[in-house]
Amino acid sequence: MVGLSTREEQIVELLKEGGEISVTALSEKLDVSSVTIRSDLKSLSAKGIIVRTRGAAMSAYHPLLAEKQSSNVEVKEAIAKVAASMIQDGDRIMITNGTTSALIGKYLLGKRDVQIVSNSTLLTPYARMNPNISLTMVGGEFRPSAEALVGPEAIKQLKEYHVPITFAGTDGFTLEHGLTTHLMENAEIVRQMCRQATKSVLVADSSKFGKQGFVRIFPLSEIDVLITDKGLPLSAITAIEEMGIEVIVV
Missing domain, CATH: 3.40.50.10470 (Translation initiation factor eif-2b; domain 2)
Incomplete structure (x- = not known):
């Protein structure tokens, strides 16, 4: 996607699998701190790409579209x-x-x-x-x-x-x-x-x-x-x- 960092693109790909993923799980998968993940999620949310929930995040796109x-x-x-x-x-x-x-x-x-x-x-x-x-x-x-x-x-x-x-x-x-x-x-x-x-x-x-x-x-x-x-x-x-x-x- 346009205008995303490499790590933000990795987060988007993980979220395309469907459902919510916790900040802790994203932190472990990408080997960065929870603070860094929260900063990335804030940026992605501002761009309308993800939806933040309490302690987690999910894709803002319909699963069928994300698959395509x-x-x-x-x-x-x-x-x-x-x-x-x-x-x-x-x-x-x-x-x-x-x-x-x-x-x-x-x-x-x-x-x-x-x-x-x-x-x-x-x-x-x-x-x-x-x-x-x-x-x-x-x-x-x-x-x-x-x-x-x-x-x-x-x-x-x-x-x-x-x-x-x-x-x-x-x-x-x-x-x-x-x-x-x-x-x-x-x-x-x-x-x-x-x-x-x-x-x-x-x-x-x-x-x-x-x-x-x-x-x-x-x-x-x-x-x-x-x-x-x-x-x-x-x-x-x-x-x-x-x-x-x-x-x-x-």
């Missing part, structure tokens, strides 16, 4: 970095919620006058640390499992914008069923953001391929670019390119 954040981290970082390289100074873009798409914000340092419209609360730390990013958060109902704002109000606000590029995430994608997700509200957000853009870019690591969520978003042919990793089968890459989609492999 800790999976395929290096690949997601590489995908997000390539996606960020597509953004130029002065660009206006949309970014859907998702653990990979949110990382795009991390790689916008050095860019100037970038306006982002998003429903992802995971982008806010990057907006705080980068004065050259202007982040417009749409309203709506908060979903902790996705760190996202969804619903009719979010859709209504998205219709007010038009951007050159939307960067979208997904819970799964297949050749037959296209992009899918586990929540109907997420599907509605992705559809609307892509409607408001000239180009739609899917950022998805290869572990998402072959997975089919509960709700269909739209056919794979509706995206313009797929940024993924070397784990995607060559046969799938060929089939996707035959749809007229540019595939970028990191």
